Amino acid sequence: MRPDLTRRGALALVAGSAAAGLTGCATSPVRIAVPWSGWELARFRQVMRGFPGDPVVFSAGDSMDALLKNPVARSARPDVAFIPRLGTLGEAASGLRTMPSAIPGPSSAGGATAWRRLLTHGGQVKGVWFKAAHKSLLWFRDAVPPPFGANPAEPSSWKDWLAYCRTAPRPVLSIGAADGWVLTDWFENVLLGIDPVTYRRLLPAADGTKPRWDGYAVTETLRRLQELWEIPDLLPGGGRRALLTSFHDSILDVFHYGHARAVAAADFAYPVISRYGSRMPAPCRFPATNSAAVPVLVAGDAAVALTEAGESVVRWLAGDHGRVAVRDAWVREGGFISLDSRVTGYPVILGPFTGQVTGENVEFDLSDQLTGRLSGGNGRGLWRILTRFFGDVTGVTSTADPVGAAQKAMTEAAG
Template sequence: MTPAGRVTRRTLLRAAAAGATAATAGCAGGTRSVQVAVVWSSDELDRFREVVAGYPGTVHVVSAGNDIDAFLRARHLAGTSPDVAILPRPGLVTEYAERGWLSPVRPSNEYAVPPGLSDLLMTRGRRYGVWVKAAHKSLIWHLPSVLPETPGTWDELVTLTRTLGALARRGSGPAPLAIGAADGWVLTDWFENVLADLTPDAYDALAGSDADWQGRPVRDALDRLAELWSIDGAFPGGGRRALLTQYEESVIQVVRSRRAVMVFEADFTAEVIGTFRRGPEEPETFPFPSARPGARGPLIVGGDAAVAFADARGGVELVEWLTRAESFQPWLRVGGYLSPNTTIPLGDYVDPVRRRLAEEMRAPGTLRFDLSDQLPGPFTGSDGLGIWRIMQDFFADVTDGVPAAEAVRRATGQLAAAARSADGGR
């Protein structure tokens, strides 16, 4: 994320071009179209365009790229804000609402989401966004032929990693874990799953303004990660190589080059697998393991929310339409889509994996939203910034032989300082 208030010349030019395109499209035939800015690209962008093709009006979809915040700030400065945006973080919804950029929205009566998600899009008692896409972020992927028996607890995962790591060091097999540590969000997803499993209440508290980033729950979660990540032979090429490995490459290391046995990440990993896997074997998943034998593991979800900009003609109506159960049927029929809307029948999912994940998301009392996406300002993380960079520093320490206690002390100090700087805790 570009730091708040800083918009680059490149972003301004791109946003201005998109604004000009929108104006041209809107004036065509004397009918103003509704413009939607999204973070999606490639297949996701194509699928969403198929969705809005069913809207009873003209919809022009613009891909803003990964840094949609900078894109939207530039469009606001130019006076060409889109009618609707799909935002990847609830913190942006809150910030834009407080700045007066958004119109309140009202979902249809066919819209319901799991407890804990809806309130994230409320500001001063009014709703300014609706969830339109979800990501299940508590999965570990593997090939059954390579790993026929999966670990059921955290301790079993650590033991398996030690065993496979020893074999990998002798050249007798692949490394146990692939990890895209070059993408800091991958590391925060690991941290969030461990923390939510160990101390769910502390997880919830860290999203608040009085969060204690140097408290026992954070230290315990980092200790557990250090226990796993410091295992010799855990990653292909070692920790330093892992810090240069991006998320997509980590998936390829499991399903194509077979340099690793397991990779942890969300349901959208299936799209990378579909592009790069070798051979007909279908990868399978198992839940992120709990530290408590017999206990259900954590369930972390991310999501994309639709908002309507202030005074945007047609924007509020489109947002409401997106919450109807039938609106995303084109994407559901193709596959690759997980809905946060619990009114959608599970039988509508053609993809059996996502059907199971949608069912898991509806179980009461287990779901928590991605913590880093709730953090304020630059603390939320982006390349080289915030919690992403801090977790990369921690990963570098524990994989480079720094004692766990020292690595945890450094990381919690950095987290606390970053939280104070962003008014997000102590």
């Protein structure tokens, strides 16, 4: 099976039902629900081979919310869940076990204070970070072209990036727009380059204040994305084909089939590139819209325990045995960044970027933190709005004012 880095769990319902059938057995193995599929799922199962008791690991895909929050699914709930969306963690916090403040590992490592705060609800830490992702990267099929090549770890300007996309041989860019989170990553990276303060103000406020999606920074973000995405022949097959292209296939577009020259993708694209690519990739930081001091867009998967048995799994993963298992089974293959500074062995090509996710200048994925009508996976929330916007600006659908329509939809959903 080729690696599939999308987060759709096609077997989620089957696996969930199978796990539910184990609940009546006194000697039931520990059940672990993960958001990963394909290659990532295989890597994690290899990690868990070192844990005693033969745990059952199954993919919940995009069904993690329902698995944790739906009363009907209570009997199928796992002992451990890996949550990629912080909105889910906050909504399910009352059913999660509290992690001891002294638990070792990623939650207390290096410069991860802000990361730990993201898992704290009501003064209690409800999880431990298992893996992080660097989502502010561009990958070129050939050597990083000037001016990006001067220092690939620092972002070049948006102006330079736009000029490159307008002059490089066509097609230039592959976008896996079938996965809505790919489009939100674009939106978030551009917005961070324009105004990180506005980015933070779009998050749900503790006092219930409604975020303002109708301001200048959001308008300018959409305008710049339109300016890029409507460049003629930018995408192989145009917007219509991009809307049918998954994240995984956008990587193959560039590095296996050679249909495009570059792709914006997180560090977890590397295992696909290294397995299917015909040449060494060239990564660099996502271009800065206004300034070089642009926060790194990050995401992560947090391990949470729903039972005492699940807590033992989380402790094991955060301890020495788990750290060694992760290093040997996953880190060396790429597609995994730990917040634990003691984890080593990353692919050399990712060396300049792995440390950036634990720095002070990071911002967590906005769409993973949203709640209400702006939250959700494909076909819902911000993902849906940006998918429609992408179709409008690439000529797949027709809206007189794509920027205005998208911003209106965001404002209405937020309000």
